[in-house]
Amino acid sequence: MDIRFEQAGARFAGRLAVEPLTISLTERRIGIIGLNGSGKTTFARMINGLVTPSMGRVTVNGVDTVDDAEAVRSQVGFIFQNPQNQIILPILREDIALGLKSRRLPAAAVEAAVQGILGRFDIGHLAGRRAHELSGGELQLAALASVLVTEPRIVILDEPTNQLDLKNRALVEATLNGLDESVLVISHDLALIADFDRVLLFHEGRLLTDGLPSEVIARYREVATL
Numbered sequence: 001m002d003i004r005f006e007q008a009g010a011r012f013a014g015r016l017a018v019e020p021l022t023i024s025l026t027e028r029r030i031g032i033i034g035l036n037g038s039g040k041t042t043f044a045r046m047i048n049g050l051v052t053p054s055m056g057r058v059t060v061n062g063v064d065t066v067d068d069a070e071a072v073r074s075q076v077g078f079i080f081q082n083p084q085n086q087i088i089l090p091i092l093r094e095d096i097a098l099g100l101k102s103r104r105l106p107a108a109a110v111e112a113a114v115q116g117i118l119g120r121f122d123i124g125h126l127a128g129r130r131a132h133e134l135s136g137g138e139l140q141l142a143a144l145a146s147v148l149v150t151e152p153r154i155v156i157l158d159e160p161t162n163q164l165d166l167k168n169r170a171l172v173e174a175t176l177n178g179l180d181e182s183v184l185v186i187s188h189d190l191a192l193i194a195d196f197d198r199v200l201l202f203h204e205g206r207l208l209t210d211g212l213p214s215e216v217i218a219r220y221r222e223v224a225t226l
């Protein structure tokens with residue numbers, strides 16, 4: 001993957017949520033950390049065009065997030081902080097199929113893709129269940145399945161282990177580690193991103209530092225205790 005920010009920043013109501021920054025992200029597993037309100041989610045939303053830059057530009061594999069938002073969104077899957085909001089249709093199987101609707105595939109191809117993704121996450125037994133009946137970890141996996149069935153090249157996850165117990169956290173961690181897609185993970189769960197290829201630290205809307213997890217996490221501990 002190749003995500004580029006060129007002096008790109010985001011302003012809400014006159015206030016910079018993300019100060020203009022220039023960066024190129026090519027690593028396969030990238031973590032994004034920082035205090036509450038430091039700009040992490042805004043930065044991540046700029047990657048899939050959910051937030052358009054107030055200045056500068058953002059490109060994903062060479063495609064501008066403003067000029068061709070649809071093409072960018074087909075490459076970048078986004079899993080929101082609250083997976084309940086991700087699942088639209090009550091029955092999981094139908095919700096996963098919904099993501100494929102725009103492709104106008106024959107019914108048999110849709111069914112094959114749905115079965116394939118359910119198998120990949122070992123959640124075939126949940127296919128006929130209602131989303132509100134699923135546990136937190138099952139819901140996280142279901143949200144991942146409903147995004148990955150559309151075959152994005154990049155997946156962004158906003159706090160995927162938030163509110164999970166140890167067992168479900170381990171399940172989501174193992175699933176993330178096994179993904180072939182490039183992943184960007186926003187997390188307050190520092191152990192989750194401890195062996196990632198690169199970590200970005202945001203502080204008060206600024207990209208304060210980025211590099212190897214151990215160095216960046218150490219810096220985060222410093223700013224968190226200021």
Ligand SMILES: Nc1ncnc2c1ncn2[C@@H]1O[C@H](COP(=O)(O)OP(=O)(O)OP(=O)(O)O)[C@@H](O)[C@H]1O
Nearest residue numbers: 012013017034035036037038039040041042043202
């Ligand atoms: N749509 C919006 N309108 C106005 N202000 C916003 C909007 N989205 C974010 N902000 C503000 O921008 C700042 C950064 O928010 P952001 O959600 O990016 O932080 P975060 O680092 O992801 O926080 P958290 O860890 O709490 O999820 C905050 O001050 C927030 O209130």
